[in-house]
Amino acid sequence: MKSQIQKLVTQALERIAATGIIPEDQIPQPVIERARDARFGDFACNVAMVLAKVARTRPRDLAEKLVAVLPKSELVEKVEIAGPGFINFYLSPTAYHSLIPHILEQGHDFGRSLLGGGRRVQVEFVSANPTGPLHVGHGRGAAYGAVVADLLQAVGFDVHREYYVNDAGRQMDILATSVWLRYLGLCDEELSFPSNGYRGDYVWDIAAALHREHGDGYRFSAQQVFAGLPADEPQGGDKESHIDALIGRARQLLGDNRYRFVFELALNTILDDIREDLELFGVHYDEWYSERSLTESGAVNRALERLRSAGHLYEKEGALWFRSTSFGDEKDRVIERENGQTTYFASDIAYHMDKLERGFDRVIDVWGADHHGYIPRVNAALEALGADPSKLDVLLVQFANLYRAGEKVQMSTRSGSFVTLRELRKEVGRDAARFFYVMRKCEQHLDFDLDLAKSQSSDNPVYYVQYAHARISSVLRQAAEKGLEVESDTGVANLGRLVENHELALLNRLSRYQEVVEASALNEEPHQLTHYLRELANDLHTYYNACQFLVDDRALRDARVKLVMAVQQVLRNGLNLLGVSAPERM
C-alpha cells in the first residue's frame, strides 16, 4: 500500500518538475509514513516541507500544487493538506477490503517478501563454551538470534545459522581435569577441588559415567596427583598456575589416550546436552563449527602468516603480539602465549576470516554485552587481513534478570547454582520463554517476570496473543457445529459489509503487518513484532466483545468470518516467526 502511494506522489513530483517549479534532477524519493493518528488519514507525506526551500515557496502552497496534479487512484478516497504542509491520504474501504482475500490466499507466506534479494547472511549466535549447560543468559541470545535469523529469511535473505563450538583451549582442559578429579572423588580419593575448577553437578554426572565405564582404570592416588604442585589460591598460591599444573599432571599421569578420552567424553556429553536443549527450545542450526578444526586445518596458522607477512605481528616478552593499535584498538593483543599456545583471539581471527571467505555478504555475530570490548580487535584483525570489516555486524545482547514474586533471582556461575535454560523452560514453558526473551530490544536490560510468564491471564502478553488465535478457532468450531458454511466465497463478495469501527481498525492493523516484519528484520528488532501482535490481539478481543460474528445475516456473517480468519492467519504467521506456537484451543 505504502509503495503504491509513493508511486502516486512520485508521478505528481515529476509533473511539477516538468513545469520548472522544482529542478528535475532534484526529485527526491518521497517518504510516505503511516499517519500517527486516524484523524490524519492513513498515510502522510512530508515532501512538500522538504522541498519548500528548493522550490522557494511555502510548504502548504507546494503541497496544494502537488495535490492538484496527483493521479487519481481507486485506493485513495481523499487527500488533504494539513498542519505545516503534510499531505494526508485517506484510503478507500475497498483498499482495505481487498487485503482479506490477499491474506487468505497467501496464507503462510503472507508478510514474507523478497527484500533481501537472496543475499547471503550468516547469523552466529549462542556459541557458549561447552563447559556446562546453557543458562538463562544464553537463552536470550538463543531466542534473539533465532528470531533475527527467521525474520531475515522471511524478508528474502539466504540465512545460514551457525554455532561456534569452542572445543579447544584452556577452558576445555580445565573441564576435562575437573571431570577427572570428580572421578577420583568417586574412587574415594581424598582431594581438595581446585578453586578454578568447574563444580556444577553435571561434572559429577560425567565423572560417574567415566567411572561406570572404566572402573578404576583412570585412578591415581591423590598424593600422586598433587605432589609438588604450586599451591591453590585458598592456600596462598595462584589459582591459575595451580590449575595449569593440574592439567599438566592429568595429561602426564593419564597419557595421551586416556586424557583424550576424558576430554572427549566431557565435550561430547555437554555438547549433546546443549544441542538437545536448543532443539527443544525451537532453535535450529545449519552448522556447528568447530574451533579445533581451525587449528587442524591450518587456518589459524595461515591467518597468522598473513598477519606476519603484512608486518602486523611482533614478539615481546616471549609472546607473539598483534599490533591492533594500528587499526584503532586501544592496546595490542597477544596471539600466541609464552608457552606456545595460541589464544582464543587467534582462533577468532581465523574464524572470522573464514566466515568472509565463505562468501557471506553479511556476517552477524550475536554476543553477550560483556564481550563488547572485543569488537575493536576483531575489526582490527579483519582490516589487517585486508577484509572488509563493514560486512561484520556485532549485535550485543544485554543480560536478562529473572524476577520471582517481585524479587530478583540471584544467579552465580561460580557456585554452579545458576538457573539453566532447561530449568527456565520447564518452569514457564517454551512459548513464554521465547516470547519474553524478545519483547525488549537487545541492548535493553531485560527483566524477566517468571510469575507473569506463567500466569494464564490477559496480563501475560503471550497468552493474550495465543488466546486471540485460539478464540478464532473456537468461533470457527462453533460455526461448524451450527452447520454454517464458512469456506465459501460469499464472505469475500460481501466484504463491503465490514464498516464498523472495530472492523476498520482491524483491517488497518492487518495492513501494517508486512511493514512490521520488514522493519523488525532490517533493524534486527524482534520486539517490534511482539508489540504488533499484542496490538492485533487487542483489536481482535475488542471486536469480539463488541460484535457477534456468527449472526443470522448470511452475508454479514461470512464477511466477518473472513475477516477473523485473516486475523488468525496473521497471528499465526507472526507467532511462527517468533518460534511460539499458535494453539487451536486453550
Place this chain on the structure above:
RNA sequence: GCCCCCGUAGCUCAGCUGGAUAGAGCGCACCCCUCCUAAGGGUGAAGUCACACGUUCGAAUCGUGUCGGGGGCGCCA
C-alpha cells in the same frame, strides 16, 4: 582512567531512524456477563521525554557537554 548501554506516566517499556495534541501494558479508581471462552471488555486520573546548550521550517528522536543508573576493560574464553 578509558569504552559500551540506558535515563519517557507510580512500575515495566513503545515511540516506526527529525513531524502534527508523546503512546501501550501493569498498577490505581469506577463500570460491563440473557451473547461465539469474563482466561474477556470499557471509561478515567496520571508526563518539565534527566538537565543545558546547539543543528533547522520542526527535536523525546541528531550533535556536544553535565548529572544519574547498569555493564565491560587479562598471555580467560
